[in-house]
Amino acid sequence: MRVWTIRKLLDWLTAQLKKNEITSPKQNAETIISHVLQMKRLDIYLQPEKEISEAQLKIILEITTRRKKHEPLQYILGETEFYGYKFKVSNSVLIPRPETELLVEKIIHEEKNIDNILDIGTGSGAIIIALAKNLDTENIDAVDISESALKIAQQNADLNNVEINFFRSDIYENITNKYDLIISNPPYISQDEYELLPKEIKDHEPRSALHAENNGLYFYKKILQNAKEHLTEFGKIYFEIGYDQAEKITGIAKENGFSKIQVFKDLNGFDRIMRIINR
Numbered sequence: 001m002r003v004w005t006i007r008k009l010l011d012w013l014t015a016q017l018k019k020n021e022i023t024s025p026k027q028n029a030e031t032i033i034s035h036v037l038q039m040k041r042l043d044i045y046l047q048p049e050k051e052i053s054e055a056q057l058k059i060i061l062e063i064t065t066r067r068k069k070h071e072p073l074q075y076i077l078g079e080t081e082f083y084g085y086k087f088k089v090s091n092s093v094l095i096p097r098p099e100t101e102l103l104v105e106k107i108i109h110e111e112k113n114i115d116n117i118l119d120i121g122t123g124s125g126a127i128i129i130a131l132a133k134n135l136d137t138e139n140i141d142a143v144d145i146s147e148s149a150l151k152i153a154q155q156n157a158d159l160n161n162v163e164i165n166f167f168r169s170d171i172y173e174n175i176t177n178k179y180d181l182i183i184s185n186p187p188y189i190s191q192d193e194y195e196l197l198p199k200e201i202k203d204h205e206p207r208s209a210l211h212a213e214n215n216g217l218y219f220y221k222k223i224l225q226n227a228k229e230h231l232t233e234f235g236k237i238y239f240e241i242g243y244d245q246a247e248k249i250t251g252i253a254k255e256n257g258f259s260k261i262q263v264f265k266d267l268n269g270f271d272r273i274m275r276i277i278n279r
């Protein structure tokens with residue numbers, strides 16, 4: 001029987017994934033091998049002649065077969081990394097995106113002495129868990145409409161040793177408190193944009209985490225319409241937004257009595273974060 005070393009397998013997997021038009025095939029192959037061999041990615045290059053056992057090879061081939069069909073690697077492996085922390089993911093939650101780390105970064109950098117926070121549409125819990133690890137906040141609530149997402153979020157809070165009150169709520173439906181910070185990365189993709197998404201996203205990630213009515217603006221409008229009831233006097237809202245939505249959301253915020261509105265760009269120069277201040 002042929003002996004597979006890390007080096008040989010890496011080359012072979014990369015070619016297989018490339019043939020199936022997987023983007024970044026080499027990076028995918030590295031992740032698969034390092035995950036199954038429980039090694040750091042760098043270590044696979046330090047031990048290129050290490051042999052792969054038959055059992056490991058079997059698992060690697062199973063993962064590769066799924067990946068070749070464009071299933072996201074994070075769902076196949078059941079985990080991902082966000083803001084340097086490990087998160088469990090399944091296809092009932094959106095895979096946390098690197099651009100969302102910017103929202104976390106901004107809040108950690110700008111906000112001190114926060115007594116309570118609400119995260120609307122928490123999904124895997126990525127944003128709120130990364131914040132809980134870095135802010136000294138007494139009360140943290142996080143809601144989602146999806147019970148299965150909330151289960152994953154709770155597991156992720158346990159995994160990362162933070163205390164967060166997760167509960168089901170359709171936006172503010174079950175919210176009675178007022179908060180210093182309301183944070184949301186809501187679904188914001190319009191119907192037209194949704195149709196154009198790659199199959200990798202459309203066929204695997206939950207539509208309810210991505211698409212929003214009203215040209216992608218539904219959630220911003222709903223959150224802003226009732227925000228004054230749920231913000232403390234100097235409370236703030238932080239949104240992740242689509243690259244072309246800042247102007248429209250600014251209009252909605254003004255219609256609802258807000259005048260202090262700021263927009264921040266991501267590393268690619270696109271509008272990505274909005275901060276809306278109560279007073």
Ligand SMILES: C[S@@+](CC[C@H](N)C(=O)[O-])C[C@H]1O[C@@H](n2cnc3c(N)ncnc32)[C@H](O)[C@@H]1O
Nearest residue numbers: 096121122123144145146170171185186187209
């Ligand atoms: C874009 S995902 C964001 C997930 C996570 N916060 C993140 O940044 O990775 C939006 C989330 O909003 C949730 N959601 C959709 N409709 C909702 C509603 N009416 N009320 C509360 N959450 C909702 C979805 O289930 C999904 O988890």
